Amino acid sequence: MANLTFTPAHQLAQMIRDRQVSAVEVLDAYLAQIAQHNSKLNAICTLDEENARNRAKQADEALGNGEIWGALHGVPVTIKDIFETAGLRTTAGYIPLKDYIPQHDATVVSRLRLAGAIIMGKTNMAELAGDYQSTNSLFPRVNNPWNLDYTPGGSSGGSAAAVAAGLSPLDLGNDIAGSVRQPAHFCGVYGLKPTDRRISTAGQIPEVPGMPVCIRQMITVGCFARSLEDLRLCFSLIAGADDRRPDVPPVPLDIPTGKSLQNLKIAWIDQWIEVPVAAEIRAAMQAVRQKLVQSNIQIDPWLPQDFDLSHILNLYGRLAAYINIYAQPVDRYNVRRSLTQIFRTATQGDQSLRKLGDFSRLLPELLNPSLKGYFETLTERDHLTAQLDRALEPWDVWLTPVAATVAFTHCPAWSAIDIDGKAYPHAVANGAYTMPFNLSGHPAVIIPIGQTQTGLPIGMQIVGKRWREMELLAIAQELDKVVGDFRNPLDY
Template identity: 40%
Template sequence: MFHSETTFLTASRLAAAIREKKVSAVEAMEAQLARIALVNPLLNAIVTLDEEAARAGARAADLAIAQGDAVGPLHGVPLTLKDGHATAGMRTTVGLTAWADHIPATDSTIAARLRKAGAIIIGKTNVPPRLRDLQTVNPIFGRTVNPWDVTRTPGGSSGGAAAAVAAGLVPLEIGSDAGGSIRVPAHLCGVYGFKPTQATVPITGSYADPPDMPRSFRLLFDIGPLARDVDDLILAHRIIAGADGLDIEVPPVTTDEAPEPPLGELRVAFAPEFPGVPTARDIADAIAGLAGAIEASGARVGQALPSHDFAAERELFSDFITWYSQVFRQPREAAPSLAAYLEALNRRDEFIYAWERFFDDWDVLVCPAMMCTAFRHREMGAPIPVDGVETPYWSALSHACRFNLTGHPAAVIPIGLDREGLPIGAQLVGRRHSDMKLLATAKALARLTDGFVRPPGL
């Protein structure tokens, strides 16, 4: 098997090839390390790499196969982790200079579960400081660029993760998402991403703040995979989801794989844009085009959204993200009173109910993941052009962040390219706690697209 073929296998297919001895774990690892050596200097996606441990892990994986040992679903598969997931013995910085040399003694729940499944964690991918930006740049490691165009961003905060998956550096990554940080990079880099229902995946050892701070994000922050097909999203979610006995907000979770629904039985709502939210015409047209293909396949399709106040929903998300980001800073001027916080939670409940009533009538909503395709590198906060109109920087979260507020599961699938040849992703949203059904639906709808496309020139 040629190196170029190996490095662009999905995680599921690579694991199967290793189990079936079509390729050894050592061969797969060497191919992956060679790919990283060739491409990563251009992208700066992987910022910590332990080649010695990677090779040792691959040798151990081959020995287990030779001895006939029971192996997990990711046995021998090389993975990186976003640099906010604690990884025992491997630097984990959260993009902060104060933690540039921080080496955790124990694994996050995510890292531990991936290792138990047989994955070999070889390094960490770049993030913005405290995981808080639409782009991926920090003072320790510098800037990560988009594999489709190095003058443009891969997004943030899982930008290093998405760039690594898109460029064939690793087949699978685990990101985190407090306002679009999985879905925005998936859209910008042309890969698949999944934000599960809130409090479905433990965040034990996965940080959005320095690891010595009390936990601030009691809502909004979710953990999910990025991959090159939906099957890998399903596999990864089944591995990482469910109670760990440490994150007390995560209950036992059912992750039995749902059957792929017949397209003719689906009720699909679509929205080329949201009220008051800027959306590039190429993206709106691509969403409408996908909706037309879904309707032609036999599904019941309608252009529909809930009738609530989308601007107020977006504003409420901004309140929560501000409170959580600044609550432990001094002086604590941004912290709301208890009464104000409880009132905000009540308003959040109302938006959740509105979306749940919407999903009484629809199985899935197909909508944009972001207002534009990959934009050129800029200072944080500088306006972003949308069809030539300078648009406030943080407006770029407006399609994705509302589902962090309400906790609904949301996936992104690549659906085509814009007129500049940059990827467009569709965001698929479902009822709360319908994660496996939504992923099965994403798999069905992805069959109507060209799927993952390798970035040109790489």
């Protein structure tokens, strides 16, 4: 059972196709793992056992008739509770949606189903995807499988915890400020944030049903897995144009160049000057560089000449304010959460760091948004994206930390985080290394590279060129062979 629940999704699919194991047996293994461990993790908030069992039986019958549904035939997966699933409750952790049963799948869900995947259930998350922890008013908080007293991150904490603990081989999340990358780092799994608009967001909340589609920039659909091969498979299945989202361009998947690591030019940085990372993260990043140097791989310290983090985070915040103001419902639950976020990020943490992550500076845009201001912000974003495109051109990938902190103990929403004795504003500690690439639209992969002395995972962010995800994933896989340090949590 344990072997099945920690077997990568692509291998499970091959085993099912080869009749080494049945889809029912694989599902039973995962349901047993969920029954044993989910009550302490709260990673899965809605389990669809009956329908999953029926579908697994149908998958085995289809194979018996010589029929293969697709690349994930008979493989059970989970879906972040932010994506609509036809006939299966979808709440986004938001009380007014506690009984919402969608009539249609989100595009990415339907594409996984078409590939033969079986939806076991939905994974728990931050309310309306609005926090770096995974708590909401509907379900118990999600706990980190490496230490239950610690957060798995957010907003896709249930996704990362489920994959790390062997409750699911594959999960879909979304990322507008690090919601795939930070939980992958906190839980020691692999995560992908693709290029902006590479994957359709049709059927995704936080625009609650009936509201216009407002979040048209920076938000992406991503994947969690225990192997880079699974990320590549999942991405290839869900990417591409969608008539439900005409702004998703029909850009074909790129073909990797096949360069060896010794022929790559790799950029590296162990921390932003303005936002130092925890000492153990910096040591892990430096160990990565040393291993690559010892393997005769060209890796150089680098930061774009015009990389102004203060300007980047300010621009990110302004655009986030514009695209969220009409997407977020105005009710006592959401207003209370938003005011708490603004107040705590403006008043908690080191004063110099607060200047980087003070959301109160966005009040003019929030209280008096203008169309001109929105277009000016988009224009500035275009300039930044083009600037980073040019800066990255000589490099194959750029290695950076994922966050200033590793997983931290559960704490009140948006409160300051202690990092080596210094109080960091919540958004700065968790988002200063991820937000820039939501703003610019560049893809990024997370791989685990080590652990702290107390056994908490440390991940690394690998940033690539826009629209070159397959190349990025191929390079990440080669890097993973040299510097990767994936481990399963103990006792699972």
